[in-house]
Amino acid sequence: MAEAKSYDVVIIGGGAAGIATAASMLKRNGDVSLVIVDPSEDHYYQPGWTMVGGGVFEPQVTRRAMADVIPSGAQWIQKAASTFQPEQNQVTLEDGTQLTYKVLIVAPGIRLAWEQIEGLEETLGKNGVTSNYRYDLAPYTWELVRNLKNGRAIFSQPPMPIKCAGAPQKAMYLSCNEWEDRGVLGDIKVEFCNAGGVLFGVDAYVPALMEYVERYGIDLRLGSKLVSVDGDKKVATFETADGLDQREFDMLHVVPPQVAPQFIADSPLAAESGFVDVDQATLQHTRYPNIFGLGDAGSMPNAKTAAAARKQAPLVAVNALAVLAGRDPRCEYDGYGSCPLTVERGKIVLAEFGYGGKLLPSFPSWLIDGTRPARLSWILKSEILPWVYWNGMLKGHEWMVKPKESRSA
Missing domain, CATH: 3.50.50.60 (FAD/NAD(P)-binding domain)
Structure with a gap:
């Protein structure tokens, strides 16, 4: 050897x-x-x-x-x-x-465990089944959103842990905003089937999100875990406290279990x-x-x-x-993480929090109140953060994240 x-x-x-x-x-x-x-x-x-x-x-x-x-x-x-x-x-x-x-x-x-949802892998990218969790599928999401005029659109979220826990909702809100702008939202029944028991894990951000759930007329189904998909029949099966629930769909945005x-x-x-x-x-x-x-x-x-x-x-x-x-x-x-929750094109609820759900805002509240949708947060997400990622984070520039030594030598 x-x-x-x-x-x-x-x-x-x-x-x-x-x-x-x-x-x-x-x-x-x-x-x-x-x-x-x-x-x-x-x-x-x-x-x-x-x-x-x-x-x-x-x-x-x-x-x-x-x-x-x-x-x-x-x-x-x-x-x-x-x-x-x-x-x-x-x-x-x-x-x-x-x-x-x-x-x-x-x-x-x-690891994205697509295989844990029966029938999913065979139908991804067709039959109205998509996911923003894959590079090659995200464009199909936009294609479906652009073309849908009526019917049922289901957005799923698996049990935690998953990466970017807000992403399942972001896909839904952006889709709803597009349908709203086109004047077809009233003809589309939107359902959010979340395996968890709450809309978002940090309470401070829930009121703003609920305003959008109500604005878009979203049917919020907590404790509803996607377990199988029949793409040909366009039927999704969810496990709930009351047993299995089969739902027909015209569009299904899936977030896979993650391990x-x-x-x-x-x-x-x-x-x-x-x-x-x-x-x-x-x-x-x-x-x-x-x-x-x-x-x-x-x-x-x-x-x-x-x-x-x-x-x-x-x-x-x-x-x-x-x-x-x-x-x-x-x-x-300190457990810091950020989830810019894209609630409509042009506005974001900038969730920033650490261990135990402690709020850890990067900006003073007069500039950005992270618990409310803001235009400035959208600019941060759409223009500033991608640039910072490629030109700062990946090159060793530690803007706003330079570590402080908190233990004695």
Whole structure:
């Protein structure tokens, strides 16, 4: 067997969390040998897919070649990780290649478990069944919205955890706003079938959202979990407290159940949930001090959003470099996440919160009151944040998220 390749830092995952962490580390210390392991050809700005499904963005603006976003100074191995040997400080890739590390950072994202909904995979992208959770399907969402004049449109949301918990609603509100503008909303029965028991997990934002539920005449069905789809018959089956409920549809926007990647769930790094078992403050692994986890694959109880990864990445960079230098982590994550809830074209409810649902607004309330729909929040979502993502976050610029050392050395 070939000798294992050795690095100071191995990062598993070239998504938002992995790339941003690599960039922040290399900005601080350009001498570390760092490799990013990810098999993908492309890197996606996933928060933009809601806007694609709403006819606001063209899909191609959300995609760039992975080679173009790998930070200067980092190596890239275009392969998938397979297994972890943390006692040996080693990762084995799918082709048998072994990498040894001084510090390991695990950020492979979350897995969309389409297969958990019977019949779904066979009908995605046709028969009126779509999802903004896939790059190739978001344009089909807009096609369906544009062409629908009457009938029933169902929007589903699976049990938590999911990435961007507001995305199922965003798709619905943008669709309703388009139908309202075209004067056909009154001929379309809109249903929101949410497996959870509340419209949104942080109470402060619910009143504003309920105003739009009422404005659009949405039939809110909580405790309603999508379990199967018959695309040919256009029937969706939901599991409710009263048993199975079959609903005919003309358009069905599906959000798939989401789970930890299997190679993480099967590894010694996993918590009981299957996600990377980390301390929710330092993001350091609970059993292996030279391993960190962040982004959607982490076990932290925060909302899984790109904004959360943006806050976590610099913090992990500082803490991982401290461990590399033989010190303890000194920065703590407060659970910050943001969910810009797109309630109509031109207005957004900017939900920003941390652990325990604590509100963590980035702006003073006189500028943006996150609990109310605002035009400025729309400009932030549609114009500023995509630019910040590509030109700031992925390049190690830590605007408004520079970590503060909160633990003594």
